[in-house]
Amino acid sequence: MKIKATLDRIPGGMMVVPLLIAAVINTFFPDLLRIGNFTQALFVDGAGTLISLFLLCTGAQINVKSFGVSVGKGATLLATKWAVGAIFGLIAYMLAGDNGLWLGLAPIAVIAAMxxxxxxLFVALVGQYGSKEDRAAYSLLALNDGPFLTMVALSIFGAMGFVDGMFSFTSFISVLLPIVVGMVLGNLDEDMRTFLDKGSSMLIPFFAFALGMGIDFAAILEGGLSGIILGILTVFVTGSAGYFVFKALKWNPIVGAAEGSTAGNAVATPAAIAAANASFASVVDIATVQVAASTVTTAILLPIYVGFLVKRLEKKGYNFEQGNSEKANI
Incomplete structure (x- = not known):
């Protein structure tokens, strides 16, 4: 029975499928796994611990030694992605209704997803249409993995009066310390980076299932369409922003467009945010589902959008032969 192969064929399947299965169980059979001991500890109550370990494994993959490679492109990608997501998150907070949602979207979901x-997906697209220098830019772009930049945006909004409460220094440290520990281990020992890299993938379905056990099916129905809309916004707004910024800088614009997606690990960000600041707890469920839906949507839509952009550039004389881009007059 090819369970893993089947999940791999579904965009974000390792995360989305366990989350949805758990949400169905929690909705119709809420006490099925709440039987105490190891079963409940892993499948129901384990989200926080599993996410913490996941963040540690993810942190180990951030290689500080490679920051000097393509740092300009990486920094541009990072700044563009964050700025666009933060601006839309601020708009969402400013226009949110009494239920705390904007167009059905939780503002923290907007920030986390965008x-x-x-x-x-970035490496795959840039590997096909970019150069080695372009692919190396991800060494810095990888810093947007996890909740750090989302917390930075929310803290700024708190200072501006748009968010109830700010993150204390201790709150920042409590969420980021696993990432820092992972970074230290991964950069001190390449073998540890390789070892922990396996955990990054393995933990996803388990913490996704535990998160799903805190979601009611009604929240999935409510978040599904809005999550798809969030995915569409992520592709066309952040992807297009990266495209035009890189084009303006005379770099391969496809590399800029390739960051217009939502990371699968972003599904853990709302829970991590709520762990650091309880004022966000009320929207964690719907935000988690919306980020998950955005992940699937962007995984499907971004390659199509990039393909469309590539055809336009090729008509204008841009060459993407064997991953080496040669600029034309665009």
Whole structure:
């Protein structure tokens, strides 16, 4: 029975499928796994611990030694992605209704989805249409993995009066310390980076399932369409922003467009945010579902959008032969 192969064929399947299965169980059979001991500890109550370990494994993949490679492109990608997501998040907070939602979207879902990019998808697209220098830019773009930049945006909004409460220094440290520990281990020992890299993938379905056990099916129905809309916004707004910024700088614009996705690990960001500041707890469920829906939507839509952009550039004389881009007059 090819369970993994089947999940791999579904965009974001390792995360989305366990989350949805758990949400169905929680909705119709809420006490099925709430039987105590190891079963409940892993499948129901384990989200916080599993996410913490996941962040540690993810942090180990950030290689500080490679920051000097293509740092300009990486920094541009990082800044563009964050700025666009933060601006839309601020708009969402300013225009949110009494239920705390804007067009059905939780503002923290907007920030989490639009500031986190799918590294695998980025590398795949840039590997096809970019150069080695372009691919190396991800060494810095990888910093948008996890909740850090989302917390930075929310803290700024708190200072501006748009968010109830700010993150204390201790709150920042409590969420970021696993990432820092992972970075230290990964950069001190390449073997540890390789070892922990396996955990990054393995933990996703388990913390996704635990998160799903805190979601009611009604929240999925409510968040599904709005999550798709969030994915569409992520592709066309953040992807287009990156495209035009890179085009203006005379760089391969496809590399800029390739960051217009939502990372699969961004599904853990709302829970991590709520762990650091309880004022966000009320929207964690719907935000988690919306980020998950955005992940799937961007995984499907971004390659199509990039393909459309590539055809336009090729008509204007841009060459993407064997991953080496040669600028034309665009």
């Amino acid at each position: 500031t986190n990019s799918n590294g695998g």
